[in-house]
Amino acid sequence: MEMETAKETKCPKCNSTEGQMKKGFTGAGSQRRFCNKCKHKYTPNPKKWAYTEEERRQALRLLLSGNSGRGVGKALGMSRSNAYRWAAEEGEKIPRDVDKRKHRP
Numbered sequence: 001m002e003m004e005t006a007k008e009t010k011c012p013k014c015n016s017t018e019g020q021m022k023k024g025f026t027g028a029g030s031q032r033r034f035c036n037k038c039k040h041k042y043t044p045n046p047k048k049w050a051y052t053e054e055e056r057r058q059a060l061r062l063l064l065s066g067n068s069g070r071g072v073g074k075a076l077g078m079s080r081s082n083a084y085r086w087a088a089e090e091g092e093k094i095p096r097d098v099d100k101r102k103h104r105p
């Protein structure tokens with residue numbers, strides 16, 4: 001995995017600003033960091049999810065492939081507003097009125 005320095009972040013464990021590496025992403029798309037000094041792995045801006053990364057990833061995937069929020073909620077056992085919120089926080093453009101206006105040819 002490619003690692004590069006990121007000086008703008010600070011290790012939450014040892015408070016060092018040196019040797020902070022980028023190390024992949026979480027399922028929600030948050031940048032993961034790795035402290036080269038104390039070997040601590042962390043996420044600078046963690047999102048407060050109540051669900052696992054895999055569940056969120058699945059919800060987003062379903063939404064983005066055209067499923068309604070209600071359908072996603074049903075499939076994953078969560079509220080559709082959750083699914084929409086995740087998508088919104090990911091910066092994805094999900095049509096919010098997809099459930100209300102069902103266009104049937």
Ligand SMILES: [Zn+2]
Nearest residue numbers: 011014035038
């Ligand atoms: Zn550290």
